[in-house]
Amino acid sequence: MGGIGSGRHWHYGAKRTTEDSCPLDIRRLHRAGVLIAGQCFGWQWTVGGRPVANIQGRVEADRVVLVYRHRSGDEDSWQHVEQPVRLDHTPCTYGGTKHWWICPACGRRVAILYGPGKLFACRHCYGLAYASQREDDDDRALRRAEKIRRRLGWPAGIANPGGGKPKGMHWRTFERLTAVHDASAEASLAGVVKWLESMRRRQRGVCDGADGW
Ligand SMILES: [Zn+2]
Secondary structure, three states, X not given: OOOOOOHHHHHHOOOOOHHXXXXXXXXXXXXXXXXXXXXXXXXXXXXXXXXXXXXXXXXXXXXXXXXXXXXXXXXXXXXEEEEEEEEEEEEOOOOOEEEEEEOOOOOOEEOEEEEOOOOOEXXXXXXXHHHHHHOOHHHHHHHHHHHHHHHHOXXXXXOOOOOOOOOOOOHHHHHHHHHHHHXXXXXXXXXXXXXXXXXXXXXXXXXXXXXXX
């Protein structure tokens, strides 16, 4: 099928979401003065002053090799990961240069990668990760709600308001269906909201304690 979240995006960690990721912003690395070929640097993220993750980086001519440890699954087995990430540059309108990561998963030019997991990747890729994760619970709830909307002749999309009772349908059936619809829509939306909140929390800078060493 090749739709969102299916197939080839999956090899790098189906269960991972932005929830447990820290942003690695190339602009901050640039400001910290570490984007110089031959340079090595360390970077760490803190929550409430306590370190939650750290990586090391080795800057080469047109790429940065990110070096870190990744714990696979629930087991206590740590893997040593060296992930090269290509860099790109574009000129700024008023002079100077903009630096970009080339996302290792999708090839997009982005300012922020999220990690450290099995792989650093951009928010689009983590968005796909979320979409695929949804297939289990939230997505089942969404499909259930949409199916009921079709049956009731309501406009598609759980964000749209519901409609009335179709002619010829018993009130009891209608009430049962709307109850299931509301619960399903709520469950599906709760998943989206939770994910969005975790994204916002990250962007507001819970992981904001990044420092060059
Ligand atoms: Zn990507």
